[in-house]
Amino acid sequence: MLVTPFPLAVTAYTATSALGLGLDAHLEALRQQRSGLRANDFGDAPLPCWIGRVEGVESATLPDAYAPWDCRNNRLAWIGLNQDHFLPQVQAARQRYGAARIALLLGTSTASIGATEEGYRRLDGDQRLPADLRRPVIHNPHSLTAFVADVLDIGGPCLTISTACSSSAKVFASAERLIRLGIVDAAIVGGVDSLCDSVLFGFNALELVSPEPCRPFDAARRGISIGEAAGFALLERIDARPDAALRLLGCGESSDAHHMSTPDPSGRGAELALRDVLDHAGVAVAQVDYINLHGTASQKNDAMEAALVARLFPPQTRVSSTKGLTGHTLGAAGIVEAVITMLALREDFVPGNAGASSPDPACTQHFAWRNESRPVRIALSHSFGFGGSNACLAFARTATDVSA
Amino acid sequence: MSGLYVQVEGIGLWTPQATDFDALRRLFAGDTPAAAASRPTASALSLNERRRAPESVLVAIEVASQAVAMSHRSAENLACVFASAYGDQATTDYMCRVLARAPGELSPTRFHNSVHNASAGYWTIATDCRAPSSAVCAGYASFGAGLLEAATQACADQRAVLLVCSDTAGAGPLGELIGCQLTFACALVLSPASEAHLPRLKLTVVADAPRHSPLPTACVTWTHDNPSAASLPLLAMLASEGGECVLPASERHGLRVEMEVNA
Numbered sequence: 058m059l060v061t062p063f064p065l066a067v068t069a070y071t072a073t074s075a076l077g078l079g080l081d082a083h084l085e086a087l088r089q090q091r092s093g094l095r096a097n098d099f100g101d102a103p104l105p106c107w108i109g110r111v112e113g114v115e116s117a118t119l120p121d122a123y124a125p126w127d128c129r130n131n132r133l134a135w136i137g138l139n140q141d142h143f144l145p146q147v148q149a150a151r152q153r154y155g156a157a158r159i160a161l162l163l164g165t166s167t168a169s170i171g172a173t174e175e176g177y178r179r180l181d182g183d184q185r186l187p188a189d190l191r192r193p194v195i196h197n198p199h200s201l202t203a204f205v206a207d208v209l210d211i212g213g214p215c216l217t218i219s220t221a222c223s224s225s226a227k228v229f230a231s232a233e234r235l236i237r238l239g240i241v242d243a244a245i246v247g248g249v250d251s252l253c254d255s256v257l258f259g260f261n262a263l264e265l266v267s268p269e270p271c272r273p274f275d276a277a278r279r280g281i282s283i284g285e286a287a288g289f290a291l292l293e294r295i296d297a298r299p300d301a302a303l304r305l306l307g308c309g310e311s312s313d314a315h316h317m318s319t320p321d322p323s324g325r326g327a328e329l330a331l332r333d334v335l336d337h338a339g340v341a342v343a344q345v346d347y348i349n350l351h352g353t354a355s356q357k358n359d360a361m362e363a364a365l366v367a368r369l370f371p372p373q374t375r376v377s378s379t380k381g382l383t384g385h386t387l388g389a390a391g392i393v394e395a396v397i398t399m400l401a402l403r404e405d406f407v408p409g410n411a412g413a414s415s416p417d418p419a420c421t422q423h424f425a426w427r428n429e430s431r432p433v434r435i436a437l438s439h440s441f442g443f444g445g446s447n448a449c450l451a452f453a454r455t456a457t458d459v460s461a
Numbered sequence: 462m463s464g465l466y467v468q469v470e471g472i473g474l475w476t477p478q479a480t481d482f483d484a485l486r487r488l489f490a491g492d493t494p495a496a497a498a499s500r501p502t503a504s505a506l507s508l509n510e511r512r513r514a515p516e517s518v519l520v521a522i523e524v525a526s527q528a529v530a531m532s533h534r535s536a537e538n539l540a541c542v543f544a545s546a547y548g549d550q551a552t553t554d555y556m557c558r559v560l561a562r563a564p565g566e567l568s569p570t571r572f573h574n575s576v577h578n579a580s581a582g583y584w585t586i587a588t589d590c591r592a593p594s595s596a597v598c599a600g601y602a603s604f605g606a607g608l609l610e611a612a613t614q615a616c617a618d619q620r621a622v623l624l625v626c627s628d629t630a631g632a633g634p635l636g637e638l639i640g641c642q643l644t645f646a647c648a649l650v651l652s653p654a655s656e657a658h659l660p661r662l663k664l665t666v667v668a669d670a671p672r673h674s675p676l677p678t679a680c681v682t683w684t685h686d687n688p689s690a691a692s693l694p695l696l697a698m699l700a701s702e703g704g705e706c707v708l709p710a711s712e713r714h715g716l717r718v719e720m721e722v723n724a
Contacts, residue, residue: 445582
């Protein structure tokens with residue numbers, strides 16, 4: 058059996074969130090520490106909270122050929138796919154390898170459930186979904202991946218991973234295995250989640266939503282701010298793209314075995330995922346320059362994660378959460394933060410931990426409260442989800458930086 | 462591609478007319494289906510969790526427990542992949558009804574039960590499993606795509622993996638549109654092929670359309686009523702210890718499964 062070990066080349070990547078469309082908008086917002094959060098204006102009776110909403114999703118239109126897929130989540134996916142020349146780069150990969158040799162793995166927590174919610178608000182006289190929404194393909198958790206597979210003309214394995222907030226981090230691990238075993242030569246990974254009542258009112262019912270903009274790792278943090286986002290990356294075999302500047306060094310996964318909606322305060326499961334990623338990547342803790350934390354601004358996640366950093370990493374490792382800028386984009390958080398981590402590597406830049414004004418005393422000197430310019434060669438991204446689903450990713454920039 | 466080789470160490474099954482793999486085997490052998498059972502026991506869950514968990518979780522836990530028991534492995538070290546085409550449609554129906562009428566009344570427990578990885582969460586908590594767990598879907602091809610994901614984990618990481626594929630009957634306007642009318646769940650414990658006495662599967666990603674040997678009439682009905690019943694051609698091969706099939710694994714490709722039985 059053909060076995061290709063890590064690393065993999067990351068040859069294209071893009072993100073769309075409340076910070077804007079594409080990499081430049083994200084980098085600019087990170088450099089200015091400009092938050093994309095706004096007072097909740099989503100829906101007819103918005104909860105008093107803050108959200109990370111992407112401008113222009115309502116007015117976006119899909120080409121006619123994709124009309125059956127139309128819904129907020131797939132419009133957001135379409136906007137995301139059209140940034141940073143991502144589509145032409147997928148096209149080039151398809152020519153290089155053939156459509157059947159490329160996999161598509163996307164993460165989402167709620168896919169297009171917003172369309173199902175809308176249907177229930179507008180039931181017809183027979184208590185059925187209204188005619189314009191009687192499209193089974195969108196009332197289905199695979200809606201996003203099936204739509205994107207159609208757009209990208211992917212002929213290889215297609216899978217939706219839906220493990221709540223770790224979804225679009227775990228797609229990297231599944232893609233890596235498919236490439237390592239020689240089942241495909243390349244994979245498109247990513248994730249999309251869009252604002253909907255299920256998550257706004259659901260997290261509110263769990264008393265996890267902050268009434269003010271979220272403040273990750275602040276002593277007085279009051280919960281999460283929910284956001285929406287789309288992000289994608291193209292992974293290829295390193296021997297096919299040896300010049301690629303950015304690499305996926307490894308992935309780590311674990312389960313908490315603790316509770317459905319709160320992390321294990323001991324951090325035992327999270328630590329297992331971290332040790333797994335370092336093991337796969339062949340990286341020692343002292344080599345990690347930056348970690349983009351899960352940092353949701355929930356009491357329990359941030360307490361667990363601050364203790365985890367203090368316990369495992371030497372003081373020169375810099376850490377921060379960027380959810381104060383983007384909001385918690387749930388199933389898309391893994392890819393959005395992977396993209397931010399890759400921007401940190403590309404730019405030798407540590408983004409500051411946005412939103413915190415009075416740091417939690419549990420936070421150690423690892424925390425970058427403001428932006429820092431410093432060499433970033435190896436960086437991690439943490440994703441810890443509902444149901445105790447943990448995933449950590451390790452990325453690197455090559456020492457001999459021959460291409461951008 | 463070259464194939465992935467896995468062996469099947471354990472099998473679980475639950476649908477109202479066949480509540481374990483032995484019952485399914487009898488049905489494949491020509492028996493008439495049993496009278497319908499109402500609810501899986503899911504005894505791996507504590508009484509408290511059993512009360513909180515929806516049927517989608519109970520049935521997934523039930524088949525997972527059956528398969529792990531047959532494998533004689535400890536669940537706490539098993540990686541697991543939970544596949545489901547639709548997740549918990551009854552909970553989605555509840556959520557959408559409440560959100561349309563009085564969103565502030567949404568139950569926090571029903572919300573956390575609504576995530577696609579609810580079964581994976583309940584299972585890893587109940588079995589103290591800190592191994593990687595996943596929850597996946599791929600529409601009507603969810604079983605084939607989940608099998609590929611589980612087999613890939615087994616072969617790439619050289620470890621045993623539990624695969625569960627389950628769907629439950631829909632409810633309300635969503636159920637009316639989707640048309641999933643039956644509860645059906647199956648589970649396999651897979652590991653890299655190594656032991657001569659175990660049935661060995663060769664899995665290959667192919668462009669072929671799905672195909673399989675004829676199934677008993679009752680099983681054909683189940684495949685129409687539940688996407689997870691797309692596993693039946695493979696379960697029939699495991700019952701008869703031989704054969705070959707192509708399972709749907711996406712819109713455009715299939716997963717060829719060939720069974721090799723050592724003498």
